[in-house]
Amino acid sequence: MSKLTMVEALNLAMDQEMARDKNVCLMGEDIGVNGGVFRTTKDLQKTHGEERVMDTPLAECGIVGTAVGMAVYGVRPVVEIQFSGFTMQAFDQIEQNMARLRNRTRGKYTVPMVLRTPYGGGIRAVEHHSESREAYWAHTPGLKVVVPSGPRNARALLAASIRDNDPVIFYEPKAVYRAFREEVPEEPETMELGKAEIVREGKDITLITYGAMMRPCKEAVLDLAEDHNIDVELIDLLTISPMDTETLAESVQKTGHCVIVNEGQRNCGVAAEIIARLNEAAFDCLEAPIKRITGFDVPFPYFQIEEHFLPESEEIVSAVKETLDWQ
Amino acid sequence: MSKLTMVEALNLAMDQEMARDKNVCLMGEDIGVNGGVFRTTKDLQKTHGEERVMDTPLAECGIVGTAVGMAVYGVRPVVEIQFSGFTMQAFDQIEQNMARLRNRTRGKYTVPMVLRTPYGGGIRAVEHHSESREAYWAHTPGLKVVVPSGPRNARALLAASIRDNDPVIFYEPKAVYRAFREEVPEEPETMELGKAEIVREGKDITLITYGAMMRPCKEAVLDLAEDHNIDVELIDLLTISPMDTETLAESVQKTGHCVIVNEGQRNCGVAAEIIARLNEAAFDCLEAPIKRITGFDVPFPYFQIEEHFLPESEEIVSAVKETLDWQ
Amino acid sequence: MAAQNQNDKKTTSSEEVLSPNTPSSMNLSPIDLGQIEVLQILNEHGEVDKGLEPKLTDEILLNTYRAMVLGRAFDSRMMTMQRQGRMGTFAPNFGQEACIIGQVTSLTKDDWFAPSYRSFGAQIMRGWPLEHLMRLWAGFHDGFPPPKDVNDLPFSIVIGSHVLPAVGIGMGMNYKKKKDCVVVNYGDGASSQGAVSEALNFAAVYKAPVVFVCENNGWAISTPTKKQSANQTFAAHGIAHGIPCIRVDGNDILAMMCATKEATNRARNGEGPTLIEAITYRMSLHTTADDPTVYRNEDEVKVWEARCPIKRFETYLTNKGLLDISSIQKTHESCEEEVIVARDKFYGMDPADPTEIFDHLYESVPKELQLQREEYLRRLRDKGIDQ
Amino acid sequence: MAAQNQNDKKTTSSEEVLSPNTPSSMNLSPIDLGQIEVLQILNEHGEVDKGLEPKLTDEILLNTYRAMVLGRAFDSRMMTMQRQGRMGTFAPNFGQEACIIGQVTSLTKDDWFAPSYRSFGAQIMRGWPLEHLMRLWAGFHDGFPPPKDVNDLPFSIVIGSHVLPAVGIGMGMNYKKKKDCVVVNYGDGASSQGAVSEALNFAAVYKAPVVFVCENNGWAISTPTKKQSANQTFAAHGIAHGIPCIRVDGNDILAMMCATKEATNRARNGEGPTLIEAITYRMSLHTTADDPTVYRNEDEVKVWEARCPIKRFETYLTNKGLLDISSIQKTHESCEEEVIVARDKFYGMDPADPTEIFDHLYESVPKELQLQREEYLRRLRDKGIDQ
Numbered sequence A, B: 001m002s003k004l005t006m007v008e009a010l011n012l013a014m015d016q017e018m019a020r021d022k023n024v025c026l027m028g029e030d031i032g033v034n035g036g037v038f039r040t041t042k043d044l045q046k047t048h049g050e051e052r053v054m055d056t057p058l059a060e061c062g063i064v065g066t067a068v069g070m071a072v073y074g075v076r077p078v079v080e081i082q083f084s085g086f087t088m089q090a091f092d093q094i095e096q097n098m099a100r101l102r103n104r105t106r107g108k109y110t111v112p113m114v115l116r117t118p119y120g121g122g123i124r125a126v127e128h129h130s131e132s133r134e135a136y137w138a139h140t141p142g143l144k145v146v147v148p149s150g151p152r153n154a155r156a157l158l159a160a161s162i163r164d165n166d167p168v169i170f171y172e173p174k175a176v177y178r179a180f181r182e183e184v185p186e187e188p189e190t191m192e193l194g195k196a197e198i199v200r201e202g203k204d205i206t207l208i209t210y211g212a213m214m215r216p217c218k219e220a221v222l223d224l225a226e227d228h229n230i231d232v233e234l235i236d237l238l239t240i241s242p243m244d245t246e247t248l249a250e251s252v253q254k255t256g257h258c259v260i261v262n263e264g265q266r267n268c269g270v271a272a273e274i275i276a277r278l279n280e281a282a283f284d285c286l287e288a289p290i291k292r293i294t295g296f297d298v299p300f301p302y303f304q305i306e307e308h309f310l311p312e313s314e315e316i317v318s319a320v321k322e323t324l325d326w327q
Numbered sequence C, D: 001m002a003a004q005n006q007n008d009k010k011t012t013s014s015e016e017v018l019s020p021n022t023p024s025s026m027n028l029s030p031i032d033l034g035q036i037e038v039l040q041i042l043n044e045h046g047e048v049d050k051g052l053e054p055k056l057t058d059e060i061l062l063n064t065y066r067a068m069v070l071g072r073a074f075d076s077r078m079m080t081m082q083r084q085g086r087m088g089t090f091a092p093n094f095g096q097e098a099c100i101i102g103q104v105t106s107l108t109k110d111d112w113f114a115p116s117y118r119s120f121g122a123q124i125m126r127g128w129p130l131e132h133l134m135r136l137w138a139g140f141h142d143g144f145p146p147p148k149d150v151n152d153l154p155f156s157i158v159i160g161s162h163v164l165p166a167v168g169i170g171m172g173m174n175y176k177k178k179k180d181c182v183v184v185n186y187g188d189g190a191s192s193q194g195a196v197s198e199a200l201n202f203a204a205v206y207k208a209p210v211v212f213v214c215e216n217n218g219w220a221i222s223t224p225t226k227k228q229s230a231n232q233t234f235a236a237h238g239i240a241h242g243i244p245c246i247r248v249d250g251n252d253i254l255a256m257m258c259a260t261k262e263a264t265n266r267a268r269n270g271e272g273p274t275l276i277e278a279i280t281y282r283m284s285l286h287t288t289a290d291d292p293t294v295y296r297n298e299d300e301v302k303v304w305e306a307r308c309p310i311k312r313f314e315t316y317l318t319n320k321g322l323l324d325i326s327s328i329q330k331t332h333e334s335c336e337e338e339v340i341v342a343r344d345k346f347y348g349m350d351p352a353d354p355t356e357i358f359d360h361l362y363e364s365v366p367k368e369l370q371l372q373r374e375e376y377l378r379r380l381r382d383k384g385i386d387q
């Protein structure tokens, strides 16, 4: 066991998966000698060679499209897109081939690839560098969408995604990259995709979130317990799609109240989908409207004011209290 | 007044707007001599000349990206993307420039353009030709998303979209293109964007839909009235984003019940967003879970079996009855 | 007669000095781009250029001939079936038989073929049963995946979208140290897609064993090549990315076979990609949903009738003593018959299974989707469809 | 010394016959692609090629010189401010001053400039106040829109994403029958983006008055040009689309000015786009978030130090009698001072207004968004931020 940052944990996962399976390879801009702009692939080219850690030309569509072909041929590419905002450049290949080629060939070909990309705000980056558009991918049939929240689950989920035979969008909360360290076991570890995790059991209200928003939510939960005597059940979604509705529904059936926090834009976002599912699965237990605290339906603002765009714990505390007080 | 199909009505709108404003121009693949693959721009090149009705190279990203530049320069391009599935090719330009350039320049530059594209299934087309991905655009801040349901509102909404100073995604239900005729006044007519229309008032339940799904919904409403004595309030959304929450909420506050029908995929789709809003705006009036009948979270199937993928009136009837019977 | 590499000529002398990241000095001499050659072996009259004539066995020549005739027979039959309302929208290949067949004759089973939608002639050669292709065009899910031992991508309907995956397959061959190669085709229209440009670049950078066949058939639906590009030749796209390129008379089966053969050889030898621009002509409709009389002059079609790839090859084979009037007629008849047999088989096949739409998206159906599947099955049951 | 049009030479003879949609005969002669020339007027030692030397007024020469020095002064100051934690991530332009300044000297106020993020030198010339650019890099919303009379696109951070809109602006000029033009720049890395290829194609097809400046500075972050492309020159991208192209010594201000001047003339005359590949070098970091010692050899940087565009120009102007040691020093000092004044102005400017994020997305804030805006303002109030 050693204490790793999320960046180091992701690096460990890739290193070990490459050692385990010689078909696993990495592709992306500046991931080789430079180790990626966030150093997530640091030293992996040194260890595994240039043929397995491929610096690519500056073309996201090209990266994803060729990775699809490699995957069809039996290689298992793990692609890095430098910032999630640039996945737009590859949208066609993601939607038309990566997500669909298995279906188009009724399973004759599979696309076992992972598209890793840092998402979200909070690091004072320039425009187009703070996007959270996981809802695009959740709305795209054929993809799995995974969002870790800490070093340990990041490592285990990435390893699982690499081993998965379906295409995975792996959305890394860059605000968490170096935010804290966690014990990460040295032996390879995986976590089942498609399972939400109850991070803290509670009886009063269900708080659902994922990725970088886990931190303000955890703060809020502590605050609510200590200062307001409110017992929150905190759920980390981990896989956005396919969604673990069961775990969410059971929780809300128990608590009767729910708040959802995510930083992506609101309209047709992930929070809307959760509400729709709970409306179906827990309608008769709901004692108050489900509240969503999300990014607003404007582009992520420039960094002087980005902090105000991102949900913070105070607001989560208020939302929880309001939901419980609702009548 | 003459009885026009939706294709003819759209043609009329473009013809008249081009006559009204010499800055309005058309761009797209095969829209000139050929009049578009659906003949929507038939004869417009003859009338308005090659410089104003521009056949483009086969590159959707190029079409949208150059249209953005033209719009910034004061031209008002109405772009046709041959099928909505091919908007994926232009996703980056739509998300990064068309939707955002106004915001990026704090209004110094505007992007008064319309992206017209036929969407949806039901015409036995080949793969990638039946997509309904309006949720992508609703999730993208800076766009307006408009979906007409019949010849008359198609004409009025397209004219309004062309005059609007913001970028509009104009999603045309191709299954309706030639499905029926409607009286369309000869004089230019517009309709305010951002307003839903109560197509039929009713007291028992609210049925919300748009585009091609209006037809099975109308059938269902008739059926429900005649055979089941159920009085449905039918709402045509018309503008998907920004959404007219008020009209929807008022209706559901009145009826206490709601069913939503759309053919796009379910996960993070438009129906989810409507449910989330009604959960907030009409929670205490809701007497049953809101039901959504949508496309499934799989790619639109090949045409031998496409009819089964699309919601039909029988199912809408059942959903309405189930919702009213819920306890 | 070679697919000519513009770069090979001068890389030695100028690459180091011109690349600014090895900036020992700044070379001021102009870069000579060389020429793009045009290959024709069999001219419009079926006369062969003896100097270029390939040595092919009679068997290969006759098989290739039959494949072209079969392609055309399939084409006509599909048009008929479509007009009878028994087939979906269909994209004919009439007049492009040399181009489509010639590009796959040098492929083995281990090689890959990544076709656009107008490629049934080649798909037949690659081992797709005719009735399987009929299922495809008739909108059955089981028509899309290639047959068991056939390494083809499903044909691409989104213009240019298959070219990057095709290059990826070539990169996979390099990764796995295989000596195989990929042929990918796309149209003059598709050349305008940025993704195709990216594909050329990736192939060149990674020396992927890929043969790009740009089928320049004059039109992209109603858009003539002149409106598609200001250039004289789509082969010049190769020049942009340092890929050797050649123009080929796409109605000359011998030229198509030779050019592709040489390009696949280069690929297998680790010399990387080649771009072949095949100049041909779409004699018929774009698809059965199209009406070319709206946008093009029939005179143009007449000019190209005289360049028919099949007649030209028949003349050549007749001159060689391999064909005569009666064997030509027999070939046409037997192909026609083969297509009819396939058609009848197709008509006798099972109806589509509507339940399958959830089954192939993921390795196993996720629980979430299982629920939707049940909902869907209920819908079918309510409609009286039992599985 | 001309931006050379490969096509002009032969369109007359071959275009009709080679375009398959006017297929009167099939031309078999090879296409000669010609040469891509390299333009240098001032060599590394500041020696001028008399035959090519442009006739520029002393005023223009000295203004241009000062702009280069000012750019460098701004550059250094921004680096310092960033290191002090008073500036956001910043992309220096150190060593590329001739390239960035030379590409805009022939533009008028009515022309447009569409820059990438490494273009502050040109933005200053175009009329952006220094403190405005500081606001931009410091993450203020008001830093992004160009000043009132300046026809620039906001700089592009998504690689290559501004090139298509730039071409659209040129198409708009044609539409409105204006005789103006657009200069758009992008990097060697950006050349790999399919959207850039599409932009070249659209510009060529519509004869848009656009000058493309491909700034080949050897690197795209850690990726050397060799890994970016298998080609010898990015100018060849022009060849693919029938666009005249030329390579220019991008550290030679006279060459940059002349090449751009000629290209803008062509554009204004309705002759369409030109592609200029400017060969230069990124002497400094990619951005302040980058550490080039990880991936490149410092020797290479040294080689390029000797090619400094500013020193070279100083030598030339000194030889011409327009500068001497003291006026050189004075220029540097006055530029430094100008930057300091701007810095202080910047430091004194208002803090960011957090409320504005809803105000500029649509012409008027839709009712829906108004509700979100209220929610957001409540959030701000709860945090004790009053507006």
Ligand SMILES: Cc1ncc(C[n+]2csc(CCOP(=O)(O)OP(=O)(O)O)c2C)c(N)n1
Binding pocket: B029, B058, B060, B082, B086, B089, C118, C157, C158, C159, C160, C186, C187, C188, C189, C190, C191, C215, C217, C219, C220, C221, C282, C286
């Ligand atoms: C991305 C995309 N855009 C548009 C279309 C519609 N479309 C189908 S075929 C075609 C023309 C293709 O022309 P070309 O590439 O020359 O191939 P050809 O049909 O001539 O064989 C178009 C525009 C499409 N299928 N995909």
Ligand SMILES: Cc1ncc(C[n+]2csc(CCOP(=O)(O)OP(=O)(O)O)c2C)c(N)n1
Binding pocket: A029, A058, A060, A082, A086, A089, D118, D157, D158, D159, D160, D186, D187, D188, D189, D190, D191, D215, D217, D219, D220, D221, D282, D286
């Ligand atoms: C679409 C996109 N992909 C990746 C990036 C990240 N990125 C920023 S600059 C850069 C390199 C650009 O290189 P080049 O075009 O040569 O310009 P230079 O920085 O050398 O001026 C990369 C990869 C981006 N901003 N946009």
Ligand SMILES: [Mg+2]
Binding pocket: C187, C188, C189, C215, C216, C217, C218, C219, C220, C221
């Ligand atoms: Mg074509």
Ligand SMILES: [Mg+2]
Binding pocket: D187, D188, D189, D215, D216, D217, D218, D219, D220, D221
């Ligand atoms: Mg560069």
